[in-house]
Amino acid sequence: MEPLSAEERILAAVRAIPPGRVAGYGEVARRAGLPRRARLVARVLSQNDDPSLPWHRVVRSDRKIAFPDGSEGFKRQRARLRAEGVTVTNGRVAPDVAMGGDDLDALLWAPPEPAQKSRRR
């Protein structure tokens, strides 16, 4: 088996984000085994053309949509997120759907259950 290229690993990491949840660019990079390569993730997404890729589940680490407010990309991403039940206000997704927030479970791709308020251990 040919080892997966960096780009393929990134795409796989993006596809691994469960519906209704989001992850940061840096988080995806780390997941793909490419720490500190957040920009590469952004570049790969910008090149991607596969409509089946859930690229809209990738947001900035501050949970805001990376596109300029009001731009086409911005509106497209916001619509796709809302379509799967993610609340977006002022270009930012609700904290309970974000991963890497502060709970270990989140970092380990916590099971789909965004409804609950993450109780600290």
Added chain:
DNA sequence: AATTTGACCCGTC
């Protein structure tokens, strides 16, 4: 070949 750009991130102030 050198410099700038970009769907980014983090610590510090």
Added chain:
DNA sequence: AGACGGGCCAAAT
């Protein structure tokens, strides 16, 4: 909240 500086690095200028 925002600003600044340093990382990161493939592509485009």
